[in-house]
Amino acid sequence: xxxxxxxxxxxxxxxxxxxxxxxxxxxxxxxxxxxxxxxxxxxxxxxxxxxxxxxxxxxxxxxxxxxxxxxxxxxxxxxxxxxxxxxxxxxxxxxxxxxxxxxxxxxxxxxxxxxxxxxxxxxxxxxxxxxxxxxxxxxxxxxxxxxxxxxxxxxxxxxxxxxxxxxxxxxxxxxxxxxxxx
Numbered sequence: 001x002x003x004x005x006x007x008x009x010x011x012x013x014x015x016x017x018x019x020x021x022x023x024x025x026x027x028x029x030x031x032x033x034x035x036x037x038x039x040x041x042x043x044x045x046x047x048x049x050x051x052x053x054x055x056x057x058x059x060x061x062x063x064x065x066x067x068x069x070x071x072x073x074x075x076x077x078x079x080x081x082x083x084x085x086x087x088x089x090x091x092x093x094x095x096x097x098x099x100x101x102x103x104x105x106x107x108x109x110x111x112x113x114x115x116x117x118x119x120x121x122x123x124x125x126x127x128x129x130x131x132x133x134x135x136x137x138x139x140x141x142x143x144x145x146x147x148x149x150x151x152x153x154x155x156x157x158x159x160x161x162x163x164x165x166x167x168x169x170x171x172x173x174x175x176x177x178x179x180x181x182x
Contacts, residue, residue, distance in 0.1 A: 002144070002145050002167040002168060002169060002170065003022035003023065003167065003168045003170050003172060003173055003175075003176050004020055004021055004022060004165070004166070004167055004168075005021050005022055005023035005024055005025065005051070005052075005155075005165075005166045005167070005168060006021060006024055006025075006163050006164055006165055006166065007024070007025040007026070007027070007056070007157065007163075007164040007166060008024060008025075008026055008027065008038075008042050008163070008164070009026075009027035009036055009038075010027065010036045010037055010038050012038075012042070012163060013038075014038050014041035014042050014044075014045055015045065016042075016045065016163070018045065018046065018049035018051060021046075021049070021051055022051060022052060022168065022170075022172075022173040022176055023046075023051055023052040023053070023054065023166075023168060023173075023176060024042070024043075024045075024046035024051050024052075024053055024054075025053075025054040025055065025056055025082075025084065025137075025155075025166070026039055026042045026043050026046070026053065026054070026055050026056070026076075027039070027055075027056055027057075027058065027086075028055040028056065028057055028071060028074060028075035028076065028077075029057045029058070029067075029070055029071045029074050029075060030057065030058035030060060031058070031060035031062065031067060031070075032060075032062065032063075032066050032067055032070045034058075035074050039055075039075070039076055040076050043055075043076050050173075051173075052081075052082075052173065052176050052177055052180050053077075053081050054081050054082035054083065054084060054180075055071075055075040055076070055077050055081060055082075055083055055084070056083070056084040056085070056086045056117055057070075057071035057075070057083075057084070057085055057086060057100075057104075058086045058088065058089070059085055059086060059087050059088075059089055059092045059096070059097065059100055060089055060091070060092065061089065061091035061092055061096075064096050064097075064099040064100040064103060065099070065103050067100060068100050068103035068104045068107060069103070069107065071083070071104065072104060072107045072108050077108075077112065079111045079112070079181075080111070080112065080177075080180045080181040080182065081112060081180065082112060082113040082114075082115060082134075082135060082180055083104055083108060083112045083113070083114050083115070084114075084115045084116060084117045084135070084137055085097060085100045085101055085104065085114075085115075085116055085117065085133075086117045086118075087116060087117065087118040087122055087126075088118065088119065088122070094126060094127055094128045094129060097116065097118075097127075097131075098129055098131050101114055101115075101116060101131060101132075101133040104133075105133060105134075111182070112182075113133075113134040113135055113179070113180060113182065114133040114134050114135075115132055115133045115134050115135030115136065115137055115154065115155075116131070116132040116133055116135070116136055116137065117137040117138075117139070117155075117157075118137075118138065118139065119138070119139045119140070120138060120139065120140040120147060120148060120149060123136070123138060123149055123151065124149065130151060132151075134154075135154035135155065136151060136152065136153045136154055136155075137153070137154060137155035137156075137157065137166070138151075138153045138155070138156055138157070139156075139157040140156065140157075140158065141157075141158060141159055141160070142158060143158065144156065144158045144159075144165075144167045145158070145167045145169070153169065154168065154169055155167070155168050155169070156168075156169075
């Protein structure tokens, strides 16, 4: 059994449908200068529907320590919200990805799960350490819950139409909430 969720950024409305969802992951920040202007409203929409809310930071080349600090200081997270590094920029190395996860974990690991979002291509061809922190959120546009990787995944983004849609490897929302609350 799996739970369903979506991820949103400033490209999506803050009035998205929550029907049938158990979680919403919201883009919070990017680099050290961008904050999603809809982040607070998008998170509030999910919270008001009783969903698990998580946040992600789009990694850019530069200081991973500075980006981790910027992310945890600027995202609208509360205790138990999963936090993810979004690794898509070719200018960000595997070592930098690992450094970002380590720094977010150092800053918020007592109160938040810290994980990695990346595509199947990055996981199979750019990753050299198999480090996804507490959770691997893998993008592979195939049947829901069947990403083409051998590693244990926690979340699977399986389509971007009409929105980024995901499943989580949890029996139900209560199991997801228990995992998120550590």
